[in-house]
Amino acid sequence: MTILLRIILILVSLFTVFYMLRRIRKSQMNIEDTVFWMVFAFGLLLFSIFPSLADVLAKLLGVGSTVNFLFLSIIFLLLIKQFLMTIKISNLETKLKTLVQKIAIQNNDKK
């Protein structure tokens, strides 16, 4: 990894943590929803400070270059996150629907 890439990675991870904490400070975000991003940022930070760690893992998996290994793992993680978010949105839609239906039936009962 080049020094520039490492610096960019470090900055990105620090910015992620900073932004998340700011959201929480303003009471705009649930703490449990930040867990994924904190861990993500921490991993990125780890790899950019100790690039040899990524080298070893890349070699172990037989990926040609370390940067490719980083890209691959980031894409993979984001795919998982995307999938989990789809499930969450599905659940939210169901809950919203149930809520609206129950209120409507309650209002009807009152008449």
Add this chain to the structure above:
Amino acid sequence: MKTLIIIPAYNESENIERVVNNLILNYPQYDYAIVNDGSRDNTVKICKDNGYNLIDLPVNLGLSGAFQTGMMYAFEHNYDYAIQFDGDGQHRAEFLEELINEAEINNIDIVIGSRFVTEKKQKSLRMMGNNLISAIIKMTTGKKINDPTSGMRLYDKTVIKEFAQNINYGPEPDTIAFLMKNGLLCKEIQVKMDERIAGESYLNLKASIAYMMKMCISILLVQWVRKRGK
């Protein structure tokens, strides 16, 4: 002093009758409110048949959402103390008085019904989690809480209002640590707890790991930047 016992209930049809009947019969001096968290069994039917004081959430919100509903109720009805009490029979009502006395006499904001003030912790995976949370609370607040994960807690009037009106105020160790760091007084009282008799706990392995991650990040990192809700 007006005291409300908040009983969050999720699929507690096998336990709720025993727990609430005991409260009504033997401890009529306290008010109670059951918050049904969208149970899929017949918890609601049992409560309605018995004429219990029930707040019935139409969808499942999780423990913190259900408990917050209880706190909103306590705030709106102007209660002095609110006590978090399990609907599964683990908590013993005989210790309620001790919690209230402690809060009243020493003017404590949060009183925890603790399993480990005078008793020793047994060694198990669950207790390791308990110890870890205890250690990071000690690290960040300088104060020792022996049983941070105990679900039996008393909150006084100021805390009731904060819980009722803010997000990120779950009835969990991280909120306690945050409030302690902000100067609220917290004390533990030795209590006995029973094993859950029927039904199952919602903490499986995956949920436990997520729980521990959230607690660590919240206590170690987040609480330094959090603004206190009013």
